[in-house]
Amino acid sequence: xxxxxxxxxxxxxxxxxxxxxxxxxxxxxxxxxxxxxxxxxxxxxxxxxxxxxxxxxxxxxxxxxxxxxxxxxxxxxxxxxxxxxxxxxxxxxxxxxxxxxxxxxxxxxxxxxxxxxxxxxxxxxxxxxxxxxxxxxxxxxxxxxxxxxxxxxxxxxxxxxxxxxxxxxxxxxxxxxxxxxxxxxxxxxxxxxxxxxxxxxxxxxxxxxxxxxxxxxxxxxxxxxxxxxxxxxxxxxxxxxxxxxxxxxxxxxxxxxxxxxxxxxxxxxxxxxxxxx
Numbered sequence: 001x002x003x004x005x006x007x008x009x010x011x012x013x014x015x016x017x018x019x020x021x022x023x024x025x026x027x028x029x030x031x032x033x034x035x036x037x038x039x040x041x042x043x044x045x046x047x048x049x050x051x052x053x054x055x056x057x058x059x060x061x062x063x064x065x066x067x068x069x070x071x072x073x074x075x076x077x078x079x080x081x082x083x084x085x086x087x088x089x090x091x092x093x094x095x096x097x098x099x100x101x102x103x104x105x106x107x108x109x110x111x112x113x114x115x116x117x118x119x120x121x122x123x124x125x126x127x128x129x130x131x132x133x134x135x136x137x138x139x140x141x142x143x144x145x146x147x148x149x150x151x152x153x154x155x156x157x158x159x160x161x162x163x164x165x166x167x168x169x170x171x172x173x174x175x176x177x178x179x180x181x182x183x184x185x186x187x188x189x190x191x192x193x194x195x196x197x198x199x200x201x202x203x204x205x206x207x208x209x210x211x212x213x214x215x216x217x218x219x220x221x222x223x224x225x226x227x228x229x230x231x232x233x234x235x236x237x238x239x240x241x242x243x244x245x246x247x248x249x250x251x252x253x254x255x256x257x258x259x260x261x262x263x264x265x266x267x268x269x270x271x272x273x274x275x276x277x
Contacts, residue, residue, distance in 0.1 A: 003033075003206075005208045006034075008200075009213070010213060011038060041190055044187055044188075056082060060099055063155050066137070069159050075106075105124045134168040154178065169181065210237055212244050213263075
């Protein structure tokens with residue numbers, strides 16, 4: 001039997017499937033002999049939950065046409081504020097119904113699944129990146145002649161992290177949208193990452209692939225990985241989405257072997273397995 005391929009995922013935390021089996025291990029195992037390792041890079045803290053709660057309570061009539069949440073962290077913040085705003089749903093049922101009628105724009109299946117827990121429908125989860133989502137939102141509203149005529153009045157609530165990129169908001173504003181942007185979470189490096197990397201390398205296990213999930217993850221880990229892992233090993237690089245690949249190749253001058261076309265475990269597993277074949 002051939003040696004298993006070892007995949008190192010540089011992700012904030014492990015994503016669990018409904019069966020409690022790790023979804024990445026599950027998808028790779030379906031395709032071949034793979035072993036999955038994790039190193040948590042980032043820590044997140046929610047902010048401005050009280051402000052978001054007030055928006056949900058008091059601004060349902062403020063002509064919002066939709067809500068944008070491009071990450072699970074943003075949805076986590078929205079869920080907490082949602083529960084605080086509508087804890088007594090009988091008294092606020094009319095306000096709650098107005099928010100539920102709006103489209104909620106997301107990137108990726110994991111974020112879509114989190115949004116569904118609020119009993120609202122996600123849109124754009126097949127986009128795969130915020131750039132494509134921006135085009136999706138523009139097309140979504142342009143399909144309505146009434147909305148198109150009133151494009152200058154199209155106001156969206158945009159829940160963001162402190163590392164968000166400019167393309168999506170810039171593209172929407174240029175297209176006539178009004179964005180109410182609210183910082184909902186902040187990201188900081190995991191202070192234990194260097195120690196955890198040393199522990200992993202001490203296992204003397206050959207790592208075949210390193211997977212980056214975000215530009216901020218690249219910034220936190222790349223120099224340490226160069227010094228301790230890349231120099232003496234033939235490591236293949238994978239990334240989730242074009243934004244992360246561009247950051248690696250154009251900013252950090254690191255060759256990316258494959259870019260997963262969608263931000264989910266199945267797409268990543270198929271892309272790496274196809275490359276190995």
